[in-house]
Amino acid sequence: MARHWSVLLLPLSLALGTRVSAQIIPVRNIPLAQGDQFAIFPSANSGMGGVSLALVDSLLDPFRNPAMGARVGAARLFSAPTVYGISRESGGGRTLPLAVLGRAGPWFGGFLGAIQEVDFSGPMPSQIIAFGPRVPGPIPSGAPGSGDRSHGNAYLFGSLGRTLSGGSLSVGGSVLWSHLRAVSGVDLLYPGSQGLAQSGHQLDLRLGLLKEWPGSRSLEALVLHDRFSMTDDVGYLDLFWDAGTQQFVQVPRTEHNLDRVTTTGVHVAYQMPLAASGWRIGWIGTVNVDRQPRIAPDEVVTLPRDQGHSTAYDVGVGFSKKAGPSTFGIDAIYEPIWSTTWVVASAPVVTALGDTISEGGRTSENRFRFSNVVLRLGLSQDVPLADMKQGIGLELGLAVRSMHYRLIAQDHLAGTTQPFRNSWVEWSPAWGVSLRFPGLELRYRGRITNGTGRPTEFGFISGPLNASFPGNVLLAPDTSLNFAGVTTVTHQISLSLPLR
């Protein structure tokens, strides 16, 4: 099976999520709402829109870069139950993580375990305007996942690091293993399907370094390798005309779809105080290389993920200002991304121009050039209570992500080249409240993400959209899509307790 316009298989991480912020650059070419499934880690700054370039995120940093665990003092227990929901009954999920971070002498490390339930995204957009027959009735057995509304995922994270050179240099490594049976929104990528059974995993390996100098200057560096592997068994009910009974009949069919993406990245960040009192500045630079291998024909693919690769960069600068109980932060990041996907001929094929594309030759190519911009800003205000050992923190923030890309779609079979331009803006107001007691921190964070959507039934989607997910996807759905705008609302309560 091959299509002319290939699918974009690019890394897609959560645009505004916390787990992969900065280190894995999301690449998406449609504004598909994904929820906050992977926001499983606690974050001190998420109520401030996730500002992080010139601000320390004491909760999240050890999970982003294992060397940052060096900043953890006494051992602490964390939990950050998270609930998200997508409007128009388009899905949602609940996550319960439990984490421990601590250190012993020069060694430090942590562990996190999380369980998660992700809801089915809602009715499939399968009922397309058509003159064709509709065959009502029960779904025949054999369609995977039919009737199941939600599935569980599990996450295990472990990190270990050591402080060197008298405490100014730290190194660490981490492993995140995600056992996935549901990735939010993937069911929407198989319009017309009756059921979906997902299984797979994601392995995220990180090696980090943290160098700190006197005067609150710090440099962090990270190397990461992420492997995403999912299998989607998609159940369809195909309509047949039965010549024997001379009636339309439904026949169940299962598609076995594989999705494999690897991401390798390097990330560096530097923070330092500015001369002006209370101001800090931070820079980041990141390179991601994503590869979508061609899945061998003998691996049973009815929905091929087109081969592709992308190279994504980000460069950003952030400022923060701390004045007494008030903290302000702002980040600006630019993400230039180049991506190419292609389809190869499984057999020699004659083009419309009379040429022959030999087996293995490219029948189509999609070349993307993204120019994305991320802006985050946040404000927090601490209000001391009583003896200054207790307090209330208030946070407000906003994250804005502007996506813009130019696509040159070449169909070598038809001998045509088509340019496309698309852009959209997602924005996420965030807020938070913290209660600080001696030895105990209780935080609530909320966020609404706007500007995304879910495919509608009027999109004339005729086949699978060819997207994969989580830490990586996106696709060029090879058809025009209509999106119903949705909002994603996320609530997170995080608890931090000292372990004595």
Add this chain to the structure above:
Amino acid sequence: MTKHVVNTLCLGWLIVAGGCVETDRSFSQPTSLDAQVRQSLQQWAVVPINPPPAQNPALVALGQALLFDKELSGNRDIACATCHTPATAMGDGQSLAVGTGGTGVAPSRTLGPSRQFVPRNAPTLLNTAIGLPYVFWDGRVTGFGGQFQTPAGAALPPGLPNILAVQAMFPVTNRTEMRGEPGDTDVFGKPNELAQYNDSQWVDIWQAVMRRLLAIPGYQSLFAAAFPGIPSTQLGFGHAATAIAAFETQSLTRLDTPFDHYLRHDDNALTAEEKRGAILFFGKATCSSCHNGPQLGTGNFTDVGVPQIGPGVGPEPPLDLGRGALPDNEFYRFAFRVAPLRNVELSAPYFHDGAYPTLDAVVRHYNDVGVALTAFDSTQLAPDVRATYHGDPATVAGVLQQLDGRLRQPLRLSEAERAELVAFLKALTDPAARNLSALAPASVPSGLPVR
């Protein structure tokens, strides 16, 4: 100053947060050929066809013998397979069929003395078992939900299993096709007893044919095997027609086409040219407005401006009024059944009177029906058929007056698009249908020559 900044940011945040909206939007992406084709397939209810179940071998064997045996014709000179021959994909390759009295074999069969053409083209029998609601070019036999309407009315024997069996009842009753005229003698010089009955004596004709068949030992055994437990005295021509239908169902269902593979999710089954042709078929060329559904046709009747050729059918000879010639169907004047399209490449010449010899010519006709009909080149017809072409202005005007509204404006297909359309139509061919010679038996129970 700091307080002012904080207040401003808070106000801005509230404005932004208050602006949370669910904005619907359309998002354009490159649209693949496959996406376009599959969208059209869904729109026009074109779904794969599950072949009919295997038929009783004894029935199939009897049906094969009957289809190829000239004993069923009044003059014992023509079999069903004379005009529905394996050599020409179960049609005859001729514009108009040549019935009893003719000589030679298709596609070079010629009229006998004082005979006239069968008024219409002999359609292919391929895939007639995939569920056609109408048979014959004018749809005079219909079958819905096991109920059949035929010219024979109540004379039709009960219990016929399907519309194919019903259809098989009628060629033996047609004087031009198989039964012959009063006074005819058969190939042995004996009087043609089938021709003595009036056209309305359906039951008598069928009984007479059965008397012939059951007088032949070979048929006695074939009928006994096909219908065990039914005494020969209770066998009627309906049983013979049932067997013929079983043979057609078993042997002439040819659905293994590239297009059918494509319908079963093999995107590589069609070439890019064929896919572009499909997009035209379901779009600009408007073919699918009639040729839709699993069979790609057969669900309706329409006047597509086909040149009038032949002796005519109906009250206004030599005009062939098509379905309009049936009682109470004046609305369908010059309208004919929309033919199913699988294996259409093999079933030339095309339309109800075989007016066009190639698919390219058909597509050119549709591209501008008015011009094609007015300027029809009758030299593309065989010489003996050419003489029956009715291209006078009044006839042309009459046909165009009833022309389907969808064809009143030119389609404006380019030469390349016409080629793509033809390429798609050729993707409807089952390779196994290209050579059906194995279907012809070496001999038939009557001993009459098969060819």
